[in-house]
Amino acid sequence: MEVDREDGRSQNQLRPLACSRNILHRAHGSASWSQGDTKVLAAVYGPKAGTKKNENPEKACIEVIWKPKTGQIGKLEKEYEMILKRTLQSICILTVNPNTTTSVMIQVVNDDGALLPSAINAACMALVDAGIPMRHLAVSISCCVARSGVSGLVILDPTKLEEQKMKAFAYLVFPNSVHSVLPEGSPSVQGEPIENGIITSVTHGTMSVDDYFYCLERGRAASTKLSDFLRRNLQQQPTNSSKAG
Amino acid sequence: MVTYREDGSSEVQLGQTRVMGIVTAQLVQPYRDRPKEGMLSIFTEFSPMADPSFEPGRPGELAVELGRIIDRGLRESRAVDTESLCILAGKFVWAVRIDIHILDNGGNLVDAANIAALAALLTFRRPECSLGGEDGQEVIVHPPEIREPLPLMVHHLPIAITFGFFSNESILLIDPTHNEEAVMNGRMTTTVNANGDICAIQKGGGEGVPQRVIMQCLQLATSKAASITKQIKDAVEAFNTERALRKIKRHPTSTGVDVREKQNQYTCNIPVSLEHFKSKTEVVITRTRKHYPLNMAA
Numbered sequence: 001m002e003v004d005r006e007d008g009r010s011q012n013q014l015r016p017l018a019c020s021r022n023i024l025h026r027a028h029g030s031a032s033w034s035q036g037d038t039k040v041l042a043a044v045y046g047p048k049a050g051t052k053k054n055e056n057p058e059k060a061c062i063e064v065i066w067k068p069k070t071g072q073i074g075k076l077e078k079e080y081e082m083i084l085k086r087t088l089q090s091i092c093i094l095t096v097n098p099n100t101t102t103s104v105m106i107q108v109v110n111d112d113g114a115l116l117p118s119a120i121n122a123a124c125m126a127l128v129d130a131g132i133p134m135r136h137l138a139v140s141i142s143c144c145v146a147r148s149g150v151s152g153l154v155i156l157d158p159t160k161l162e163e164q165k166m167k168a169f170a171y172l173v174f175p176n177s178v179h180s181v182l183p184e185g186s187p188s189v190q191g192e193p194i195e196n197g198i199i200t201s202v203t204h205g206t207m208s209v210d211d212y213f214y215c216l217e218r219g220r221a222a223s224t225k226l227s228d229f230l231r232r233n234l235q236q237q238p239t240n241s242s243k244a245g
Numbered sequence: 246m247v248t249y250r251e252d253g254s255s256e257v258q259l260g261q262t263r264v265m266g267i268v269t270a271q272l273v274q275p276y277r278d279r280p281k282e283g284m285l286s287i288f289t290e291f292s293p294m295a296d297p298s299f300e301p302g303r304p305g306e307l308a309v310e311l312g313r314i315i316d317r318g319l320r321e322s323r324a325v326d327t328e329s330l331c332i333l334a335g336k337f338v339w340a341v342r343i344d345i346h347i348l349d350n351g352g353n354l355v356d357a358a359n360i361a362a363l364a365a366l367l368t369f370r371r372p373e374c375s376l377g378g379e380d381g382q383e384v385i386v387h388p389p390e391i392r393e394p395l396p397l398m399v400h401h402l403p404i405a406i407t408f409g410f411f412s413n414e415s416i417l418l419i420d421p422t423h424n425e426e427a428v429m430n431g432r433m434t435t436t437v438n439a440n441g442d443i444c445a446i447q448k449g450g451g452e453g454v455p456q457r458v459i460m461q462c463l464q465l466a467t468s469k470a471a472s473i474t475k476q477i478k479d480a481v482e483a484f485n486t487e488r489a490l491r492k493i494k495r496h497p498t499s500t501g502v503d504v505r506e507k508q509n510q511y512t513c514n515i516p517v518s519l520e521h522f523k524s525k526t527e528v529v530i531t532r533t534r535k536h537y538p539l540n541m542a543a
Contacts (some may be wrong), residue, residue: 026261064291065292069344
């Protein structure tokens with residue numbers, strides 16, 4: 001069952017990905033991530049001394065600032081900041097540097113659909129560039145439900161137009177796939193490999209439970225490809241020596 | 246280096262400083278005392294990603310000063326023609342909004358932000374609109390696919406050039422970097438255009454400098470302005486030609502679209518059968534670092 005997409009992609013095809021690290025000079029870590037026409041720039045400063053008022057001083061704190069392309073900062077930006085903060089808190093090892101704050105700044109350069117997933121991917125790359133200790137990386141993908149019911153159809157990486165036309169879409173974040181050198185294989189939780197876990201899921205619109213599970217399957221499969229892309233990219237570019245503030 | 250992604254957006258790299266400019270426009274009601282003029286407003290965002298000392302939230306005094314310098318250069322020198330932005334006098338005019346995002350602070354933000362604003366203005370296209378309705382009082386905005394959007398009328402390009410003064414060593418620097426800004430005694434920003442007109446001069450406190458030095462700065466600025474204007478115009482030309490080419494190829498028939506790849510960053514080979522035509526134009530503006538001896542004594 002094929003669906004006609006405007007740019008001619010098939011339902012499981014992602015847009016061309018491009019990523020570069022260490023593009024800013026003052027920031028401790030920076031990365032730019034683009035999926036098709038959506039482009040996001042992320043910068044990381046940290047760890048800095050002290051935590052905010054209501055935060056736990058026994059752990060590191062992550063602060064996210066989201067800057068839209070144009071216009072005032074509103075509720076949507078605050079929501080993105082919160083989602084990003086919680087996602088990053090779950091992948092960073094917070095006990096390594098207690099009582100410190102790591103700031104992550106996101107600047108939207110262009111928004112053509114899948115903005116939050118691009119931002120999460122960019123933030124993850126920037127954290128690696130800055131050398132913040134993390135348990136594993138996060139890869140994020142967006143899927144939308146084109147048709148529901150028996151002939152359920154889920155398409156990956158929708159553009160802005162597609163997001164607006166479709167019934168519902170979901171942004172999913174998974175841990176990246178693990179290549180283990182240990183004899184016992186990759187770590188697993190309750191019998192399932194760790195990469196099947198979902199870190200974050202944000203949905204818009206209504207979809208049936210089956211559609212959602214179908215989205216998860218597709219997202220999981222695509223995230224393996226994204227993990228490979230991330231791994232190749234990170235292996236190619238060695239991080240430069242640290243920058244003093 | 247001036248690169249373009251799309252209409253009305255530009256990214257400028259001046260040494261280590263990186264600034265992004267975005268231009269958008271909206272139809273609004275004009276001011277009561279100026280019913281036939283459009284509006285131009287500049288918003289500067291000193292993003293904390295540029296410098297750890299920038300705070301998010303309300304713009305600090307540096308941000309406000311930067312915004313004011315660029316605003317004076319554009320508005321009061323009438324670089325952008327605001328009367329051509331009027332659609333229906335007293336009812337509908339275009340309000341052009343320039344957002345300047347500072348991405349990386351390597352010094353001399355004013356000059357880089359000014360170039361970014363100018364570059365974005367030159368490539369911005371506003372939708373064409375016509376009057377309609379029963380009494381000709383309604384404005385119909387035509388979407389870009391139906392009618393080609395129009396560029397803004399820009400009469401001249403005011404270029405800001407910043408100087409730094411070091412009185413102890415009697416040195417005058419053009420285009421100070423971040424480290425030089427931290428130790429210099431005084432600064433002056435002159436906004437001149439390629440015709441030799443002075444659009445604005447801003448010297449806020451700092452070390453006093455003799456008149457002779459000011460004249461020297463102005464002469465230097467005029468010569469630099471000509472070369473920078475040429476570079477901006479070349480970049481805009483290149484962008485316009487690529488844009489025109491893109492329009493030709495954009496016509497429907499989803500098969501057989503141009504498969505050219507233009508990605509100068511690492512890309513993965515996730516199989517894609519059709520690629521978007523992306524273009525990047527690049528112009529290098531070499532960071533000028535010249536020292537000019539001041540003759541402070543006498």
